[in-house]
Amino acid sequence: MGKWLAGLADLDVRWLYAALLASIVLTAYIRVHVTIELSPESEGFYTALEQQDGTKPVLLHSDWDQGTIGELSAQFRAIVRHLFEKDLRFVVISGIPQGAEFYEPVIQELADEYGKEYGRDWIAVGYKLADPKDIAIEALSRDFPELVQTDARGKRPTEFPWLRDVRVADDWGLVISVAYTEYRGYITYFYEAAGTPYVCGVTAIISTTLYPFITAGNIKGMLVGSRGGGEYEQKMGQYGFGSRMLLGESAGHLLLLIGVILANVGEAARRRRRGREESAE
Protein backbone atom coordinates (compact mmCIF):
# COMPACT_ATOMS: atom_id res chain seq x y z
CA MET A 1 0.00 0.00 0.00
CA GLY A 2 2.79 2.40 1.03
CA LYS A 3 4.70 1.66 -2.19
CA TRP A 4 1.57 2.25 -4.25
CA LEU A 5 0.85 5.53 -2.46
CA ALA A 6 4.48 6.67 -2.86
CA GLY A 7 4.16 5.94 -6.59
CA LEU A 8 1.32 8.48 -6.86
CA ALA A 9 3.80 11.35 -6.63
CA ASP A 10 5.55 10.03 -9.76
CA LEU A 11 2.35 9.50 -11.73
CA ASP A 12 2.72 10.49 -15.38
CA VAL A 13 0.96 13.86 -15.65
CA ARG A 14 -0.64 12.74 -18.93
CA TRP A 15 -2.95 10.46 -16.97
CA LEU A 16 -4.24 13.56 -15.20
CA TYR A 17 -4.74 15.35 -18.53
CA ALA A 18 -6.68 12.32 -19.82
CA ALA A 19 -8.84 12.24 -16.67
CA LEU A 20 -9.50 15.98 -16.95
CA LEU A 21 -10.51 15.70 -20.61
CA ALA A 22 -12.73 12.70 -19.83
CA SER A 23 -14.47 14.52 -16.98
CA ILE A 24 -15.12 17.58 -19.17
CA VAL A 25 -16.48 15.46 -22.04
CA LEU A 26 -18.72 13.66 -19.55
CA THR A 27 -20.21 16.91 -18.25
CA ALA A 28 -21.24 17.80 -21.80
CA TYR A 29 -23.67 14.88 -21.74
CA ILE A 30 -24.82 15.02 -18.12
CA ARG A 31 -28.06 16.92 -17.64
CA VAL A 32 -27.85 18.30 -14.08
CA HIS A 33 -29.56 21.58 -13.34
CA VAL A 34 -27.12 23.86 -11.49
CA THR A 35 -28.89 26.73 -9.74
CA ILE A 36 -26.91 29.79 -8.71
CA GLU A 37 -27.84 33.14 -7.15
CA LEU A 38 -26.35 36.55 -7.96
CA SER A 39 -23.19 37.27 -5.95
CA PRO A 40 -22.86 40.83 -4.48
CA GLU A 41 -20.64 42.01 -7.34
CA SER A 42 -23.04 40.62 -9.96
CA GLU A 43 -25.95 42.17 -8.04
CA GLY A 44 -24.18 45.55 -8.36
CA PHE A 45 -23.93 45.00 -12.11
CA TYR A 46 -27.60 44.07 -12.38
CA THR A 47 -28.70 47.05 -10.25
CA ALA A 48 -26.62 49.52 -12.28
CA LEU A 49 -28.42 48.35 -15.40
CA GLU A 50 -31.83 48.30 -13.72
CA GLN A 51 -31.34 51.92 -12.59
CA GLN A 52 -31.17 53.12 -16.19
CA ASP A 53 -34.30 54.97 -17.28
CA GLY A 54 -33.47 55.01 -20.98
CA THR A 55 -33.01 58.77 -21.32
CA LYS A 56 -29.33 58.26 -22.09
CA PRO A 57 -27.85 55.45 -24.21
CA VAL A 58 -25.55 52.74 -22.85
CA LEU A 59 -22.00 52.28 -24.13
CA LEU A 60 -21.17 48.60 -24.49
CA HIS A 61 -17.46 47.89 -24.97
CA SER A 62 -17.07 44.34 -26.31
CA ASP A 63 -13.55 42.89 -26.39
CA TRP A 64 -14.17 39.16 -26.05
CA ASP A 65 -12.98 36.71 -28.66
CA GLN A 66 -12.06 33.04 -29.12
CA GLY A 67 -9.63 33.10 -26.21
CA THR A 68 -12.28 34.26 -23.73
CA ILE A 69 -15.44 32.84 -25.32
CA GLY A 70 -15.81 30.25 -22.53
CA GLU A 71 -16.05 32.88 -19.83
CA LEU A 72 -17.40 35.98 -21.54
CA SER A 73 -19.85 34.91 -24.25
CA ALA A 74 -22.52 33.95 -21.70
CA GLN A 75 -21.97 37.24 -19.86
CA PHE A 76 -22.31 39.24 -23.06
CA ARG A 77 -25.41 37.37 -24.16
CA ALA A 78 -27.12 37.92 -20.79
CA ILE A 79 -26.19 41.64 -20.77
CA VAL A 80 -27.58 42.22 -24.26
CA ARG A 81 -30.72 40.31 -23.29
CA HIS A 82 -31.12 42.60 -20.26
CA LEU A 83 -30.60 45.71 -22.42
CA PHE A 84 -33.23 44.56 -24.92
CA GLU A 85 -35.68 43.56 -22.18
CA LYS A 86 -35.40 46.99 -20.57
CA ASP A 87 -35.65 48.76 -23.95
CA LEU A 88 -32.30 50.46 -23.40
CA ARG A 89 -30.60 51.75 -26.52
CA PHE A 90 -26.92 51.00 -26.81
CA VAL A 91 -23.79 51.50 -28.89
CA VAL A 92 -21.36 48.59 -29.23
CA ILE A 93 -17.71 49.51 -29.63
CA SER A 94 -14.62 47.30 -29.71
CA GLY A 95 -10.96 47.61 -28.84
CA ILE A 96 -9.83 44.47 -30.69
CA PRO A 97 -9.85 43.95 -34.48
CA GLN A 98 -11.80 40.68 -34.27
CA GLY A 99 -14.40 42.01 -31.79
CA ALA A 100 -17.24 42.42 -34.30
CA GLU A 101 -16.92 38.81 -35.51
CA PHE A 102 -18.02 37.70 -32.05
CA TYR A 103 -20.52 40.29 -30.80
CA GLU A 104 -22.50 40.71 -34.04
CA PRO A 105 -24.04 37.20 -34.28
CA VAL A 106 -25.07 37.30 -30.60
CA ILE A 107 -26.74 40.71 -30.85
CA GLN A 108 -28.44 39.85 -34.15
CA GLU A 109 -29.85 36.62 -32.74
CA LEU A 110 -31.25 38.37 -29.66
CA ALA A 111 -32.49 41.33 -31.72
CA ASP A 112 -34.52 38.91 -33.85
CA GLU A 113 -35.90 37.30 -30.68
CA TYR A 114 -36.95 40.67 -29.17
CA GLY A 115 -37.97 42.34 -32.45
CA LYS A 116 -35.28 45.00 -32.18
CA GLU A 117 -33.94 46.95 -35.12
CA TYR A 118 -30.46 48.14 -36.00
CA GLY A 119 -30.26 51.93 -35.91
CA ARG A 120 -33.39 52.28 -33.81
CA ASP A 121 -32.41 50.19 -30.79
CA TRP A 122 -28.67 49.79 -31.13
CA ILE A 123 -25.74 50.52 -33.41
CA ALA A 124 -22.30 48.93 -33.70
CA VAL A 125 -19.28 51.08 -34.51
CA GLY A 126 -16.69 48.28 -34.69
CA TYR A 127 -13.02 48.48 -33.84
CA LYS A 128 -12.48 52.08 -32.80
CA LEU A 129 -10.42 51.88 -29.60
CA ALA A 130 -6.85 51.01 -30.53
CA ASP A 131 -4.03 50.78 -27.99
CA PRO A 132 -3.08 52.47 -25.73
CA LYS A 133 -6.62 52.08 -24.41
CA ASP A 134 -6.46 54.90 -21.85
CA ILE A 135 -5.70 57.46 -24.55
CA ALA A 136 -8.46 56.08 -26.81
CA ILE A 137 -10.97 56.13 -23.93
CA GLU A 138 -9.99 59.68 -23.07
CA ALA A 139 -10.67 60.69 -26.70
CA LEU A 140 -14.00 58.81 -26.55
CA SER A 141 -14.98 60.72 -23.42
CA ARG A 142 -14.30 64.07 -25.12
CA ASP A 143 -15.90 63.60 -28.52
CA PHE A 144 -17.70 60.38 -29.42
CA PRO A 145 -18.76 61.31 -33.01
CA GLU A 146 -15.28 62.61 -33.81
CA LEU A 147 -13.61 59.43 -32.56
CA VAL A 148 -15.87 56.88 -34.25
CA GLN A 149 -16.59 58.87 -37.48
CA THR A 150 -18.94 56.19 -38.85
CA ASP A 151 -20.73 53.07 -37.62
CA ALA A 152 -20.14 49.58 -39.07
CA ARG A 153 -22.53 50.40 -41.94
CA GLY A 154 -20.89 53.68 -42.91
CA LYS A 155 -23.36 56.11 -41.26
CA ARG A 156 -22.31 58.91 -38.95
CA PRO A 157 -23.62 58.46 -35.36
CA THR A 158 -25.26 61.90 -35.49
CA GLU A 159 -27.57 60.61 -38.24
CA PHE A 160 -29.38 58.51 -35.60
CA PRO A 161 -31.84 60.76 -33.71
CA TRP A 162 -31.14 59.16 -30.30
CA LEU A 163 -27.41 59.76 -30.71
CA ARG A 164 -27.62 63.31 -32.06
CA ASP A 165 -26.76 64.87 -28.68
CA VAL A 166 -24.31 62.23 -27.51
CA ARG A 167 -20.84 63.69 -27.49
CA VAL A 168 -19.05 63.66 -24.11
CA ALA A 169 -18.84 61.22 -21.17
CA ASP A 170 -21.78 62.83 -19.39
CA ASP A 171 -24.09 62.02 -22.32
CA TRP A 172 -23.95 58.28 -21.59
CA GLY A 173 -26.16 56.60 -18.99
CA LEU A 174 -23.85 53.68 -18.27
CA VAL A 175 -20.59 52.17 -19.52
CA ILE A 176 -20.25 48.39 -19.70
CA SER A 177 -17.10 46.58 -20.77
CA VAL A 178 -16.92 42.85 -21.44
CA ALA A 179 -13.27 41.94 -21.89
CA TYR A 180 -10.41 39.83 -20.58
CA THR A 181 -9.60 42.71 -18.23
CA GLU A 182 -11.31 45.87 -17.01
CA TYR A 183 -10.52 49.24 -18.58
CA ARG A 184 -9.61 51.67 -15.83
CA GLY A 185 -9.74 54.57 -18.26
CA TYR A 186 -13.51 54.42 -17.88
CA ILE A 187 -13.12 55.06 -14.14
CA THR A 188 -11.02 58.17 -14.75
CA TYR A 189 -12.70 59.67 -17.80
CA PHE A 190 -16.29 58.56 -17.39
CA TYR A 191 -17.00 57.89 -13.71
CA GLU A 192 -14.70 60.32 -11.90
CA ALA A 193 -14.91 63.08 -14.53
CA ALA A 194 -18.59 62.90 -15.41
CA GLY A 195 -20.28 60.60 -12.89
CA THR A 196 -21.23 58.03 -15.55
CA PRO A 197 -21.27 54.65 -13.76
CA TYR A 198 -19.00 51.89 -15.00
CA VAL A 199 -19.53 48.12 -14.69
CA CYS A 200 -17.44 45.34 -16.19
CA GLY A 201 -17.52 41.69 -17.13
CA VAL A 202 -14.07 40.15 -16.79
CA THR A 203 -12.29 36.80 -16.74
CA ALA A 204 -11.84 35.17 -13.34
CA ILE A 205 -8.06 35.50 -13.51
CA ILE A 206 -8.35 39.31 -13.44
CA SER A 207 -11.19 39.62 -10.95
CA THR A 208 -9.11 39.25 -7.78
CA THR A 209 -7.45 42.62 -8.31
CA LEU A 210 -10.77 44.39 -8.86
CA TYR A 211 -12.56 43.81 -5.57
CA PRO A 212 -10.99 46.94 -3.98
CA PHE A 213 -12.56 48.98 -6.80
CA ILE A 214 -15.96 47.45 -6.05
CA THR A 215 -15.56 48.26 -2.35
CA ALA A 216 -14.48 51.82 -3.17
CA GLY A 217 -17.46 52.16 -5.50
CA ASN A 218 -15.66 53.37 -8.61
CA ILE A 219 -16.67 50.14 -10.34
CA LYS A 220 -20.36 49.63 -9.61
CA GLY A 221 -20.56 45.95 -10.42
CA MET A 222 -18.62 43.07 -11.92
CA LEU A 223 -19.34 39.74 -13.58
CA VAL A 224 -16.60 37.23 -12.80
CA GLY A 225 -15.76 34.67 -15.48
CA SER A 226 -18.06 31.76 -16.21
CA ARG A 227 -19.61 32.07 -12.73
CA GLY A 228 -20.70 35.64 -13.52
CA GLY A 229 -22.07 34.49 -16.88
CA GLY A 230 -24.06 31.68 -15.27
CA GLU A 231 -25.41 33.93 -12.52
CA TYR A 232 -26.55 36.67 -14.87
CA GLU A 233 -27.98 34.21 -17.35
CA GLN A 234 -30.12 32.60 -14.65
CA LYS A 235 -31.18 36.02 -13.34
CA MET A 236 -32.46 36.70 -16.85
CA GLY A 237 -34.48 33.46 -16.66
CA GLN A 238 -32.28 31.49 -19.03
CA TYR A 239 -30.36 28.24 -18.70
CA GLY A 240 -27.75 28.14 -21.44
CA PHE A 241 -24.05 27.90 -22.08
CA GLY A 242 -23.11 29.96 -19.00
CA SER A 243 -25.02 27.66 -16.65
CA ARG A 244 -23.71 24.51 -18.30
CA MET A 245 -20.18 25.87 -17.95
CA LEU A 246 -20.66 25.80 -14.19
CA LEU A 247 -21.02 22.03 -14.35
CA GLY A 248 -17.87 21.67 -16.47
CA GLU A 249 -15.94 23.95 -14.14
CA SER A 250 -17.16 22.04 -11.07
CA ALA A 251 -16.07 18.71 -12.56
CA GLY A 252 -12.66 20.14 -13.46
CA HIS A 253 -12.17 21.70 -10.04
CA LEU A 254 -13.21 18.50 -8.27
CA LEU A 255 -10.70 16.51 -10.29
CA LEU A 256 -7.95 19.05 -9.54
CA LEU A 257 -8.76 18.87 -5.83
CA ILE A 258 -8.57 15.08 -5.93
CA GLY A 259 -5.26 15.40 -7.82
CA VAL A 260 -3.84 17.79 -5.21
CA ILE A 261 -4.90 15.51 -2.34
CA LEU A 262 -3.52 12.36 -4.03
CA ALA A 263 -0.22 14.09 -4.86
CA ASN A 264 0.16 15.21 -1.25
CA VAL A 265 -0.72 11.77 0.09
CA GLY A 266 1.81 10.29 -2.36
CA GLU A 267 4.51 12.75 -1.31
CA ALA A 268 3.85 12.07 2.39
CA ALA A 269 4.02 8.30 1.79
CA ARG A 270 7.25 8.68 -0.16
CA ARG A 271 8.86 10.71 2.64
CA ARG A 272 7.76 8.18 5.25
CA ARG A 273 9.12 5.34 3.12
CA ARG A 274 12.41 7.14 2.59
CA GLY A 275 12.69 7.83 6.34
CA ARG A 276 12.09 4.14 7.10
CA GLU A 277 14.70 3.06 4.52
CA GLU A 278 17.26 5.49 5.96
CA SER A 279 16.65 4.33 9.54
CA ALA A 280 16.97 0.68 8.39
CA GLU A 281 20.37 1.45 6.87
Place this chain on the structure above:
Amino acid sequence: MTFAQFTFDRFGEWVAALATLAVLSLLWKENPVYRVAEHLLLGLAVGFAFAVSWFQFLQPKWWDPWMASIADREWGGILAGASALALGLCWYGLYFKRTEWLMRLVLGVVIGASAGQAIRNNFTQQMPIVTSSFKSPIVIESGSIAWSASLNNTIFLLALITVLLYFFFSFEQTNPVIRVGSRIGRFWLMVGFGAFFGNTVMTRLAVLIERVWFVSQDFMKGFSQ
Protein backbone atom coordinates in the same frame (compact mmCIF):
# COMPACT_ATOMS: atom_id res chain seq x y z
CA MET B 1 -17.11 9.11 -43.17
CA THR B 2 -19.15 10.04 -46.23
CA PHE B 3 -18.48 12.98 -48.53
CA ALA B 4 -21.64 14.70 -47.23
CA GLN B 5 -20.04 14.90 -43.80
CA PHE B 6 -17.14 16.86 -45.29
CA THR B 7 -19.01 19.51 -47.24
CA PHE B 8 -17.75 23.02 -47.79
CA ASP B 9 -20.31 24.32 -45.25
CA ARG B 10 -18.54 22.37 -42.55
CA PHE B 11 -15.05 23.26 -43.76
CA GLY B 12 -14.64 25.90 -41.03
CA GLU B 13 -15.72 23.42 -38.35
CA TRP B 14 -13.25 20.85 -39.64
CA VAL B 15 -10.40 23.35 -39.55
CA ALA B 16 -11.39 24.50 -36.04
CA ALA B 17 -11.65 20.92 -34.73
CA LEU B 18 -8.37 19.79 -36.30
CA ALA B 19 -6.57 22.93 -35.09
CA THR B 20 -7.93 22.35 -31.57
CA LEU B 21 -6.74 18.74 -31.57
CA ALA B 22 -3.37 19.83 -32.97
CA VAL B 23 -2.89 22.35 -30.14
CA LEU B 24 -4.05 19.87 -27.49
CA SER B 25 -1.57 17.31 -28.87
CA LEU B 26 1.12 19.21 -26.92
CA LEU B 27 -0.31 17.59 -23.79
CA TRP B 28 1.00 14.29 -25.09
CA LYS B 29 4.38 15.66 -26.14
CA GLU B 30 6.04 18.34 -28.27
CA ASN B 31 5.39 17.49 -31.94
CA PRO B 32 5.43 19.03 -35.46
CA VAL B 33 1.62 19.07 -35.71
CA TYR B 34 1.45 21.34 -32.67
CA ARG B 35 4.16 23.57 -34.13
CA VAL B 36 2.24 23.94 -37.41
CA ALA B 37 -0.93 24.88 -35.53
CA GLU B 38 0.94 27.38 -33.37
CA HIS B 39 2.51 29.13 -36.37
CA LEU B 40 -0.77 29.06 -38.25
CA LEU B 41 -2.55 30.75 -35.35
CA LEU B 42 0.06 33.47 -34.98
CA GLY B 43 0.26 34.11 -38.73
CA LEU B 44 -3.51 34.34 -39.08
CA ALA B 45 -3.81 36.63 -36.05
CA VAL B 46 -1.18 39.05 -37.35
CA GLY B 47 -2.60 39.03 -40.90
CA PHE B 48 -6.15 39.53 -39.65
CA ALA B 49 -5.15 42.33 -37.27
CA PHE B 50 -3.27 44.12 -40.05
CA ALA B 51 -6.20 43.90 -42.49
CA VAL B 52 -8.74 45.10 -39.92
CA SER B 53 -6.44 47.87 -38.69
CA TRP B 54 -6.13 49.12 -42.26
CA PHE B 55 -9.77 48.89 -43.29
CA GLN B 56 -11.34 50.03 -40.00
CA PHE B 57 -8.72 52.43 -38.76
CA LEU B 58 -5.97 53.69 -41.03
CA GLN B 59 -7.97 53.92 -44.25
CA PRO B 60 -11.02 55.87 -42.93
CA LYS B 61 -9.12 58.00 -40.42
CA TRP B 62 -5.89 58.75 -42.30
CA TRP B 63 -5.60 57.53 -45.91
CA ASP B 64 -9.02 58.61 -47.25
CA PRO B 65 -8.98 62.12 -45.69
CA TRP B 66 -5.39 62.59 -46.87
CA MET B 67 -6.20 61.54 -50.45
CA ALA B 68 -9.27 63.81 -50.40
CA SER B 69 -7.09 66.73 -49.25
CA ILE B 70 -4.59 66.04 -52.05
CA ALA B 71 -7.41 65.93 -54.62
CA ASP B 72 -8.87 69.22 -53.31
CA ARG B 73 -5.39 70.80 -52.94
CA GLU B 74 -6.25 71.57 -49.33
CA TRP B 75 -2.85 72.25 -47.80
CA GLY B 76 -3.84 71.88 -44.13
CA GLY B 77 -5.12 68.34 -44.71
CA ILE B 78 -2.13 67.44 -46.89
CA LEU B 79 0.30 68.55 -44.19
CA ALA B 80 -1.65 66.79 -41.42
CA GLY B 81 -1.65 63.50 -43.38
CA ALA B 82 2.05 63.80 -44.24
CA SER B 83 2.94 64.61 -40.61
CA ALA B 84 1.05 61.56 -39.36
CA LEU B 85 2.93 59.39 -41.89
CA ALA B 86 6.29 60.92 -40.91
CA LEU B 87 5.64 60.41 -37.20
CA GLY B 88 4.48 56.85 -37.80
CA LEU B 89 7.59 56.07 -39.84
CA CYS B 90 9.75 57.38 -37.01
CA TRP B 91 9.00 54.17 -35.10
CA TYR B 92 10.88 52.20 -37.75
CA GLY B 93 13.98 54.30 -37.10
CA LEU B 94 14.67 51.65 -34.46
CA TYR B 95 15.98 49.28 -37.13
CA PHE B 96 18.93 51.46 -38.18
CA LYS B 97 21.66 52.79 -35.90
CA ARG B 98 21.77 56.21 -37.61
CA THR B 99 18.03 56.81 -37.33
CA GLU B 100 17.46 55.43 -33.85
CA TRP B 101 17.04 58.97 -32.46
CA LEU B 102 13.89 59.42 -34.56
CA MET B 103 12.20 56.57 -32.71
CA ARG B 104 13.15 58.18 -29.38
CA LEU B 105 11.25 61.32 -30.36
CA VAL B 106 7.91 59.58 -30.77
CA LEU B 107 8.61 57.23 -27.89
CA GLY B 108 9.20 60.28 -25.68
CA VAL B 109 5.82 61.71 -26.65
CA VAL B 110 4.05 58.41 -25.89
CA ILE B 111 5.84 57.96 -22.55
CA GLY B 112 5.12 61.58 -21.62
CA ALA B 113 1.42 61.18 -22.40
CA SER B 114 1.26 57.88 -20.51
CA ALA B 115 3.10 59.32 -17.48
CA GLY B 116 0.71 62.27 -17.38
CA GLN B 117 -2.23 59.91 -17.49
CA ALA B 118 -0.72 57.64 -14.85
CA ILE B 119 -0.46 60.56 -12.41
CA ARG B 120 -4.11 61.42 -12.94
CA ASN B 121 -5.14 57.77 -12.79
CA ASN B 122 -3.42 57.31 -9.44
CA PHE B 123 -5.62 59.99 -7.94
CA THR B 124 -8.87 59.00 -9.61
CA GLN B 125 -8.49 55.22 -9.42
CA GLN B 126 -6.31 54.47 -6.40
CA MET B 127 -7.25 57.21 -3.94
CA PRO B 128 -10.89 56.08 -3.53
CA ILE B 129 -9.51 52.61 -2.71
CA VAL B 130 -7.18 54.05 -0.07
CA THR B 131 -9.91 56.16 1.53
CA SER B 132 -12.39 53.26 1.48
CA SER B 133 -9.87 51.20 3.48
CA PHE B 134 -10.19 53.60 6.45
CA LYS B 135 -12.84 51.53 8.19
CA SER B 136 -14.04 51.71 11.75
CA PRO B 137 -13.73 48.46 13.74
CA ILE B 138 -16.99 49.34 15.50
CA VAL B 139 -19.98 49.90 13.25
CA ILE B 140 -23.07 51.49 14.75
CA GLU B 141 -26.37 50.90 12.97
CA SER B 142 -29.68 52.26 14.34
CA GLY B 143 -28.11 53.07 17.70
CA SER B 144 -26.60 49.64 18.38
CA ILE B 145 -23.43 47.81 17.35
CA ALA B 146 -23.70 45.88 14.10
CA TRP B 147 -21.63 42.85 15.12
CA SER B 148 -21.15 41.22 11.76
CA ALA B 149 -20.07 44.46 10.05
CA SER B 150 -17.80 45.26 12.99
CA LEU B 151 -16.17 41.83 12.85
CA ASN B 152 -15.76 42.17 9.09
CA ASN B 153 -14.06 45.55 9.44
CA THR B 154 -11.84 44.33 12.28
CA ILE B 155 -10.60 41.39 10.23
CA PHE B 156 -10.04 43.73 7.28
CA LEU B 157 -8.02 46.16 9.40
CA LEU B 158 -5.96 43.37 10.94
CA ALA B 159 -5.15 42.04 7.48
CA LEU B 160 -4.31 45.51 6.20
CA ILE B 161 -1.98 46.39 9.09
CA THR B 162 -0.20 43.03 9.20
CA VAL B 163 0.36 42.95 5.43
CA LEU B 164 1.80 46.48 5.63
CA LEU B 165 4.06 45.26 8.46
CA TYR B 166 5.33 42.46 6.22
CA PHE B 167 6.56 45.07 3.74
CA PHE B 168 8.33 47.15 6.41
CA PHE B 169 11.95 46.89 5.29
CA SER B 170 13.25 50.17 6.75
CA PHE B 171 14.57 48.44 9.89
CA GLU B 172 15.30 44.92 11.04
CA GLN B 173 12.18 43.18 12.35
CA THR B 174 13.50 42.28 15.79
CA ASN B 175 10.57 43.62 17.80
CA PRO B 176 8.32 40.61 18.63
CA VAL B 177 5.11 42.52 17.85
CA ILE B 178 6.41 43.53 14.42
CA ARG B 179 7.80 40.03 13.80
CA VAL B 180 4.58 38.22 14.70
CA GLY B 181 2.50 40.82 12.83
CA SER B 182 4.69 40.36 9.79
CA ARG B 183 4.19 36.57 9.90
CA ILE B 184 0.42 37.01 10.11
CA GLY B 185 0.73 39.41 7.17
CA ARG B 186 2.46 36.68 5.20
CA PHE B 187 -0.48 34.39 5.96
CA TRP B 188 -2.92 36.97 4.52
CA LEU B 189 -0.73 37.35 1.45
CA MET B 190 -0.88 33.59 0.93
CA VAL B 191 -4.68 33.76 1.16
CA GLY B 192 -4.61 36.49 -1.50
CA PHE B 193 -2.27 34.52 -3.77
CA GLY B 194 -4.43 31.45 -3.25
CA ALA B 195 -7.45 33.40 -4.53
CA PHE B 196 -5.36 34.53 -7.50
CA PHE B 197 -4.33 30.98 -8.26
CA GLY B 198 -7.87 29.63 -7.88
CA ASN B 199 -9.18 32.22 -10.31
CA THR B 200 -6.32 31.48 -12.72
CA VAL B 201 -7.28 27.80 -12.73
CA MET B 202 -10.91 28.79 -13.33
CA THR B 203 -10.00 30.89 -16.38
CA ARG B 204 -7.69 28.28 -17.92
CA LEU B 205 -10.26 25.57 -17.33
CA ALA B 206 -12.97 27.66 -19.00
CA VAL B 207 -10.83 27.92 -22.15
CA LEU B 208 -10.27 24.16 -22.16
CA ILE B 209 -13.92 23.30 -21.47
CA GLU B 210 -15.19 25.45 -24.35
CA ARG B 211 -12.76 23.80 -26.79
CA VAL B 212 -13.39 20.26 -25.57
CA TRP B 213 -17.14 20.75 -25.76
CA PHE B 214 -16.78 22.17 -29.26
CA VAL B 215 -14.95 19.08 -30.49
CA SER B 216 -16.93 16.52 -28.51
CA GLN B 217 -20.39 18.03 -29.05
CA ASP B 218 -20.77 20.71 -31.72
CA PHE B 219 -18.34 19.14 -34.18
CA MET B 220 -19.40 15.54 -33.57
CA LYS B 221 -23.06 16.50 -33.96
CA GLY B 222 -22.38 16.91 -37.68
CA PHE B 223 -21.70 13.18 -38.01
CA SER B 224 -25.03 12.16 -36.53
CA GLN B 225 -27.05 14.35 -38.92
